[in-house]
Amino acid sequence: MSDIDVSGRLKDKVAIVCGAGQTPGPTVGNGKAMALLFARAGASVICVDRDLERAEATVGAVREEGGDALALAADVSKPDDAQNIANVALETFGRIDVLVNNVGIGGGGDGPPKHITEEAFDRIMNVNLKAAMLVTKACLPIMETGGNGSIINISSLASIAGANMLAYEVSKAGMNRLTVSTALSMAKKGVRCNAILPGLMDTPMAIVGISERLGVEPDELRAQRAARVPMGHMGTGWDTAHAALFLASDEAKFITGVCLSVDGGQGARTG
Numbered sequence: 719m720s721d722i723d724v725s726g727r728l729k730d731k732v733a734i735v736c737g738a739g740q741t742p743g744p745t746v747g748n749g750k751a752m753a754l755l756f757a758r759a760g761a762s763v764i765c766v767d768r769d770l771e772r773a774e775a776t777v778g779a780v781r782e783e784g785g786d787a788l789a790l791a792a793d794v795s796k797p798d799d800a801q802n803i804a805n806v807a808l809e810t811f812g813r814i815d816v817l818v819n820n821v822g823i824g825g826g827g828d829g830p831p832k833h834i835t836e837e838a839f840d841r842i843m844n845v846n847l848k849a850a851m852l853v854t855k856a857c858l859p860i861m862e863t864g865g866n867g868s869i870i871n872i873s874s875l876a877s878i879a880g881a882n883m884l885a886y887e888v889s890k891a892g893m894n895r896l897t898v899s900t901a902l903s904m905a906k907k908g909v910r911c912n913a914i915l916p917g918l919m920d921t922p923m924a925i926v927g928i929s930e931r932l933g934v935e936p937d938e939l940r941a942q943r944a945a946r947v948p949m950g951h952m953g954t955g956w957d958t959a960h961a962a963l964f965l966a967s968d969e970a971k972f973i974t975g976v977c978l979s980v981d982g983g984q985g986a987r988t989g
Contacts, residue, residue: 720755720956727967729760732811734803736794736853737820737872738765739772743922748872749820750776751955752962757785759963761816764807766790794821795844800852804860814860816966819850819893820872824886825931831884839885846889851896854911858900862907868966869911871897872958875981877915879988890915894977901975910974912965917981918943920952948983 733756737749746754753763757780765780767773770791780787790806792799807814823845827838850871861867876883877890893913900911918924920940929936944951961980964970979985 720751720960722960724755724759724963727759727963727969728756728816731761731815731966732764732807732813733761733816733818733966734764734766734807734814734853734857735818735820736766736792736803736849737818737822738763738776739767739769740775741772741922741926743926745920745922745925746955747921747923748916748919748955748958749818750779751959752818752820753777753787754780754783754785755956755959755963756816756966757787758783759967761966762786762811764788764790764803764810766792766794766803768793794819794849794853797852800849801856803853804856807857808860813864814857815864815867817853817857817861817867817869818872818962818966819853819869821849822846822872822874822886822890824883825927828883828885830882834884842885843889843892846886847892847896850893854896854900858904858909861909862904865908867909868970869897869900869909870962870965871911871913872962873897873913873915873977875915875917875979875985875988877977878985897977898975905974910965910970912970912974913977914958914961914965915977915979915981915985916953916958917979917984918947918952919954919958921955946984947981948987951982953980953982 773789827835897913
């Protein structure tokens, strides 16, 4: 739980968080943390997830705190679903101020070039990169009409470091370039675009998924990952969320085209 007072920082803004559902686990994921924090900051939040039940659980958590949110089921890799997100935001709130592209998958045949499967490459690129492009494309006309907006792409430190997850790494590297291209093309329109590159994080998707895949106990995996971080511990979904809140807020109104590492110094060590 983050106990930092963020009230008023997104007052009267409308935010879309794609991937706002919570993978089952004892910690908070990036998407749920961002939805909660944005709502605490005063935003109305559209919580998008392929799993409607998980989106509704996040909405329930927001409303328990007195925030404003609605759940929306969507497969963001499908053009019609991506367009519907923008349509719902416009019909319900009349505007879009913040868009977070937070959908990402890995595994399932991913690996180094010698071992990766074509199916895994296509699937991961479609979900991680193409989907972000589709939702961005759908939302940009509304944001441009409003004359302002902040798009935040959740990339990964793996976009600049790594060697064992070709599809995931390439998809996130592509998201970095999508970020810069969008930022430059929309700079004079008042719409900003930045990316966050999380490092090793203690989120359910990371810990539960990797521990099951490797056959390692979660606590052992946590210790292994923490030892690789210069600060000596992993980050959490709240660390990603606070970085996203800054980039979404007017405090970052002169910041665009930035790929911000949130990684406890691991990127600096990697070089």
